[in-house]
Amino acid sequence: MLITLLLFLLSAITIYLACEYFVNGIEWTGHHFRFSQSATGSLLAALGTALPECIVTLTALLMEDAPVQQQIGIGAALGGPLVLSTIGYAAVGMTLWLYRSPEQRVIAGEVQRKIGRDQAWFVAIFLVAVALGMVAFTGKAWLAPLFVLMYLLYVRRELRQTDSQAADLPEPLKLDPEAGIPALGKVLLQTLGALVVVALAAQLFVHQLESMGELFGLSPVLAALLLSPVATEMPELMNVLIWVKQGKHRLALANISGAMMIQGTIPKAFCLIFTPWLLDSTMMVSSLVTLLAVVLLWWGFSRERMAAGRLAWVGLVYLGFCGWLMVS
Numbered sequence: 001m002l003i004t005l006l007l008f009l010l011s012a013i014t015i016y017l018a019c020e021y022f023v024n025g026i027e028w029t030g031h032h033f034r035f036s037q038s039a040t041g042s043l044l045a046a047l048g049t050a051l052p053e054c055i056v057t058l059t060a061l062l063m064e065d066a067p068v069q070q071q072i073g074i075g076a077a078l079g080g081p082l083v084l085s086t087i088g089y090a091a092v093g094m095t096l097w098l099y100r101s102p103e104q105r106v107i108a109g110e111v112q113r114k115i116g117r118d119q120a121w122f123v124a125i126f127l128v129a130v131a132l133g134m135v136a137f138t139g140k141a142w143l144a145p146l147f148v149l150m151y152l153l154y155v156r157r158e159l160r161q162t163d164s165q166a167a168d169l170p171e172p173l174k175l176d177p178e179a180g181i182p183a184l185g186k187v188l189l190q191t192l193g194a195l196v197v198v199a200l201a202a203q204l205f206v207h208q209l210e211s212m213g214e215l216f217g218l219s220p221v222l223a224a225l226l227l228s229p230v231a232t233e234m235p236e237l238m239n240v241l242i243w244v245k246q247g248k249h250r251l252a253l254a255n256i257s258g259a260m261m262i263q264g265t266i267p268k269a270f271c272l273i274f275t276p277w278l279l280d281s282t283m284m285v286s287s288l289v290t291l292l293a294v295v296l297l298w299w300g301f302s303r304e305r306m307a308a309g310r311l312a313w314v315g316l317v318y319l320g321f322c323g324w325l326m327v328s
Helices: 002-032 037-062 066-099 107-133 140-159 186-216 218-234 234-245 249-263 266-274 281-302 308-313 315-327
Strands: none
Touching: 002 037, 002 066, 002 140, 002 186, 037 066, 037 140, 037 186, 037 234, 037 249, 037 266, 066 186, 066 218, 066 249, 066 266, 066 308, 066 315, 107 140, 107 249, 107 281, 107 315, 140 249, 140 266, 234 249, 249 315, 281 308, 308 315
16 A cells, blocks of 8 residues: 555646646647747647657557456546536636636636536537447447548647747747757657656556545446546646646637547547447546536636636536545
């Protein structure tokens, strides 16, 4: 137990330190390719940090112990959006509240409208996925490319986004702090190197959390819904902490909304290909809780009423779901 706790803490610290290098490198990557801040967060950062969750889902689906592992894979595919839409946005709100002044906690209307549109996209895609999970029919796997297409359309939309105001230069590249504009090769080396460390540390974090779940007597499906997503979404949560502390909550919010779009499409495509994609009662409840959280976010962002405190309260939706699981 002590070794598990030590490895758990070591992996969490490693993820945080590696994410500092990753977010620094990803900002310079976006600068070199002339991406908007929104696209840098929602595409480049989200794609990198969403990889661990996608890998966990795909690995579980390809394991030999098919019935149990398929349930774990489906649980992981559903747990990712649940964690991001609750704990992810709550982390932004709490970090804004703790580290920024009242004037700096204000989320610009342009940013709120953009995140609101992302939530609307996600609700539409997630509703289709949940509806497919309620019925059984032949040829369901052929619908997997539809979810990939939905993500590609989102990518296309993000690439067309432009910032309303010029963004400041990122902080100096950690690998080359003396350079005004670091070379692209060094930027990519730092970004990809940090991403590899994040992925390896996230895998270690997942294994330690799974061991803790076994010690506490959690079933594989509960572990997949509750523990695994929290572990594999750690990179996003660390990015949020780092970017908001730096006063870049636009990037933090874009990172979470972009990661949600990946989690709402790519893992679902995997599940449609490798499983019957049928949701049991627990998975249906988790899906409904996710939809509740996203609808609340959409309502707040689309009306430009979302502030740091209100974002923090979204985390209670996840705590309520955990409470329901413990007593049911």
